[in-house]
Amino acid sequence: LQGHEEEEILEGIPVRRDGKTRAWVTAMYGCDNFCSYCIVPYVRGREKSRRPEEIYQEFRSLVEAGYKEITLLGQNVNSYGKGLEEGVNFSSLLRSLDEIDGDYRIRFMTSHPKDASKELFDVMAHSRHIPHYIHLPFQSGNDRVLREMNRKYDREKYLSLIRYAREVMPDISFTSDVIVGFPGETYAEFQDTLSLIREVEFTNLFTFIYSPREGTRAARMPDPVTYGEKTKWFAELLETQEEIAVRRSKRMVGTNERVLVEDRNQKSGLLSGRTGGSHTVEFSGEDALIGNFAEITVTDARGFQLHGELIR
Ligand code: SF4
Numbered sequence: 001l002q003g004h005e006e007e008e009i010l011e012g013i014p015v016r017r018d019g020k021t022r023a024w025v026t027a028m029y030g031c032d033n034f035c036s037y038c039i040v041p042y043v044r045g046r047e048k049s050r051r052p053e054e055i056y057q058e059f060r061s062l063v064e065a066g067y068k069e070i071t072l073l074g075q076n077v078n079s080y081g082k083g084l085e086e087g088v089n090f091s092s093l094l095r096s097l098d099e100i101d102g103d104y105r106i107r108f109m110t111s112h113p114k115d116a117s118k119e120l121f122d123v124m125a126h127s128r129h130i131p132h133y134i135h136l137p138f139q140s141g142n143d144r145v146l147r148e149m150n151r152k153y154d155r156e157k158y159l160s161l162i163r164y165a166r167e168v169m170p171d172i173s174f175t176s177d178v179i180v181g182f183p184g185e186t187y188a189e190f191q192d193t194l195s196l197i198r199e200v201e202f203t204n205l206f207t208f209i210y211s212p213r214e215g216t217r218a219a220r221m222p223d224p225v226t227y228g229e230k231t232k233w234f235a236e237l238l239e240t241q242e243e244i245a246v247r248r249s250k251r252m253v254g255t256n257e258r259v260l261v262e263d264r265n266q267k268s269g270l271l272s273g274r275t276g277g278s279h280t281v282e283f284s285g286e287d288a289l290i291g292n293f294a295e296i297t298v299t300d301a302r303g304f305q306l307h308g309e310l311i312r
Pocket residue numbers: 001002003031032033034035038039040041075076112
């Protein structure tokens with residue numbers, strides 16, 4: 001899977017809510033991509049987009065009800081609109097939702113690099129409600145492995161998207177999914193994944209050791225590297241990402257951030273909020289802030305855990 005939104009789609013419930021703060025709206029169902037390791041297209045069927053008017057009404061009622069963060073969901077949101085008469089795409093959907101007045105954030109997932117466009121990044125850069133943040137799964141940094149995965153983009157296409165996004169949003173934060181030990185992947189090919197991670201400097205990575213899904217093409221591919229060996233590669237990847245995350249967190253010390261306050265960490269007793277770029281920041285404050293936006297200054301970074309002080 002390229003995202004971690006599977007459960008919401010699986011339930012087939014258009015709106016999921018978390019208290020009064022966050023809600024999720026399904027934009028589209030299914031997937032046409034047939035990545036060779038993934039079972040989703042077989043079990044969920046073909047892509048089907050919901051009508052833009054339906055999404056708009058649902059979204060607007062959530063904003064009016066006071067939700068602060070609304071996430072649009074789909075296995076492959078960037079191909080939204082295919083097959084609809086309205087002549088819409090994901091960028092135009094985002095643009096129309098962004099016009100709704102209110103104090104809220106729009107998030108979306110999952111984006112597929114094959115369909116992510118400059119237009120999408122332009123819409124994000126000019127929007128009022130979309131944070132400069134995208135979850136853009138790359139899965140592998142090696143072209144041969146990407147071809148075997150049937151991902152339909154190569155390393156250069158992925159990096160060119162990253163470069164363009166940074167050009168129009170210098171403060172953009174990226175997260176991604178990565179698979180380690182795809183059948184037939186060599187250690188040298190895995191090194192291409194590490195070099196891509198170093199080049200992009202992701203905020204966070206969702207990392208998986210390859211595990212076969214019955215019925216998929218990849219499950220029938222020869223897989224000579226042992227699980228024990230893959231575990232070592234995986235540890236190397238985690239170490240690389242941790243160094244990057246710590247470095248990135250340190251760079252944020254002294255900056256001001258707008259966070260959505262999610263809850264109180266029972267262990268530390270501090271409030272916990274999330275920045276637009278998806279960093280978690282802890283700071284002291286009243287319970288009344290939970291479920292609202294707050295301005296903080298980042299005062300300290302321990303590991304990738306950020307600490308801050310409330311401005312207002
Ligand atoms: S884009 Fe690929 S990984 Fe994601 S759901 Fe579709 S087939 Fe699976």
